[in-house]
Amino acid sequence: MIEALNDQFRIPGHLQFxxxxxxxxxxxxxxxxxxxxxxxxxxxxTSFQPRDQADLLWMSSDSNFSDSMPIRGGIPIxxxxxxxxxxxxxxxxxxFARISAWEVQGVGQDSTGAVTLQLGxxxxxxxxxxxxxxxxxxxxxxxxxxxxxELQCCNTGDQEFGMxxxxxxxxxxxxxxxxxxxxxAGRSFIDQLDDxxxxxxxxxxxxxxxxxxxxxxxEDDVLVHDRSSERVIRVAKQGSVSTVIxxxxxxxxxxxxxxxxxxxxxxxxxxxxxAASDERRISPGQEHRISQTIxxxxx
Ligand code: BG6
Numbered sequence: 254m255i256e257a258l259n260d261q262f263r264i265p266g267h268l269q270f271x272x273x274x275x276x277x278x279x280x281x282x283x284x285x286x287x288x289x290x291x292x293x294x295x296x297x298x299t300s301f302q303p304r305d306q307a308d309l310l311w312m313s314s315d316s317n318f319s320d321s322m323p324i325r326g327g328i329p330i331x332x333x334x335x336x337x338x339x340x341x342x343x344x345x346x347x348x349f350a351r352i353s354a355w356e357v358q359g360v361g362q363d364s365t366g367a368v369t370l371q372l373g374x375x376x377x378x379x380x381x382x383x384x385x386x387x388x389x390x391x392x393x394x395x396x397x398x399x400x401x402x403e404l405q406c407c408n409t410g411d412q413e414f415g416m417x418x419x420x421x422x423x424x425x426x427x428x429x430x431x432x433x434x435x436x437x438a439g440r441s442f443i444d445q446l447d448d449x450x451x452x453x454x455x456x457x458x459x460x461x462x463x464x465x466x467x468x469x470x471x472e473d474d475v476l477v478h479d480r481s482s483e484r485v486i487r488v489a490k491q492g493s494v495s496t497v498i499x500x501x502x503x504x505x506x507x508x509x510x511x512x513x514x515x516x517x518x519x520x521x522x523x524x525x526x527x528a529a530s531d532e533r534r535i536s537p538g539q540e541h542r543i544s545q546t547i548x549x550x551x552x
Contacts, residue, residue, distance in 0.1 A: 254278060262360045267368050273299075275318025280357075282396045284366045289396040294320055295351040296372040296392040299327035301400045301547065309400075309486055309547055311425035311520035315511050323351045325511040326520070328402060330392060331419035333384055335497075335528045336445075347419065349383045350374060350390065358391060367397030375409070386414040399548030406542075408535040415534050418543050419497060419526040422488070427481040429500060429518050434458040436475040437496065442466040443529055460521065463502035467529045471496040475523050476550055487550040488523050492543040495531035497524035 255278060258270040266283070273279035273292060279299075282289045290300040302308045312326035323329055331347035338344035345352060355372040362368050374380075374390045387410030395401045402420055426432050437454045444450050445465040454468065472494055477486040490496075499522035501509065506517045525545040527533050533541045 258357060262357055264360055264362055264368065267362060267366075268360055268370065273318070274316075277318055277320065280370050282368045282370065282394075284362075284368055284396065286366065286398040287396050287400070289394070289400060291370055291372070291394055292318075292324060293355050293357070293372065294318075295324060295353065296330050296355040296374070297324045297327055297351065298394055298400070298402060299324065301396065303398060303549060306484075306549065307482070308425055309549070311423040311516075313512050313516055315513050315516075317511050320354065321352060322511075323347070325509075326423045328423070329419075329421040330404060331417070331421050331526075332390065332404065332406065333386075333388075333414070333416040333418070335417035335419050335526060335532075344383055347421070348417075349380060351421075353380065355392065365397060367395050369393055369395040386410050386412065388414075399546050401544060401546045403542055403544035405540055406535060407540040408537050411537050413534055413536050415532055416541070417526070417528050417532045418493075419524045419528065420543065420545050421497075421522060421524045422545070422547065423520050423522050424477055424486055424488075424547075426477065426479045426519055426521055429460050429521060431480040432460060432521060433478040433480070434460075434475060434498065434521070434523070435478065436473045437468050437471060437498075440468045440470050442468040442498075458498065460498075460500050463505055464498055464500045466498050467526070468496045468498065469530055470494055477521065477523060485550040486547065488525065488545055488547055490525040490543075490545040492541060493525045493527055493531065493545070495526045495528045497522065497526050497528060499524065 316325040329351040332350040358371040358373040
């Protein structure tokens with residue numbers, strides 16, 4: 254399989270496929286600006302490292318790498334529902350896109366050297382066990398000085414469907430207590446740890462406890478200021494006006510088997526989503542695109 258992928262899609266010196274952890278197929282992208290890794294399982298970006306910088310993404314050292322389990326860290330793709338399934342708790346949390354095998358659809362490189370990989374997933378007997386609709390998903394990952402991840406969702410059936418989505422991004426930080434998040438001030442949020450009550454964010458956000466919030470009406474860039482590393486990570490987005498902020502803190506980190514006990518200290522999830530009131534309805538033949546661009550903020 255790897256040989257066939259390389260024969261068809263390899264860009265010499267810039268994109269190649271190999272077997273990653275757990276023997277799962279993975280694309281490695283490299284150019285003058287950055288290096289990235291994307292697993293076909295879940296269309297899951299596990300690394301984005303601008304040149305001479307630490308990875309912008311956090312990966313769990315205890316992650317599973319198996320074709321039936323989600324990868325912990327990087328950017329899980331949550332679709333077509335977010336969190337628990339609304340009516341059936343037996344269905345996989347955060348949908349099935351992150352535990353499905355995606356196919357390579359194409360690769361490209363533009364005149365600046367940025368490299369794009371496109372992966373696809375469409376309905377099959379396996380997906381119809383979980384969700385009855387016909388669809389085509391395309392995930393495009395472009396790696397240059399910044400990384401853009403776009404999920405395109407098409408309704409290829411003859412009935413309207415509703416969908417939620419999350420580019421569930423685990424950002425790496427030097428220490429959570431040194432982090433300040435800007436771009437959410439004045440927005441309301443659903444506090445998933447307070448019976449889904451609505452609150453308003455006043456000023457910037459610092460994390461001192463377990464945090465699990467869906468911010469609504471979020472159009473601005475989110476800036477994650479990391480005092481110790483003196484880095485600012487910017488998350489800009491389109492097709493999304495909701496943002497989830499998640500940090501499991503101490504007890505929940507201990508409860509998760511695929512998450513190191515101290516993992517909460519060096520990560521923060523800033524998730525570009527279509528969640529809660531930002532879920533979308535897609536008519537037959539129509540599509541929705543949700544995308545985010547992540548990079549270091551110089552200004
Ligand atoms: C977040 C949710 O997006 O994902 C949290 O808001 C959840 O409630 C977290 O705990 C991790 O989910 P999972 O399924 O990857 O453990």
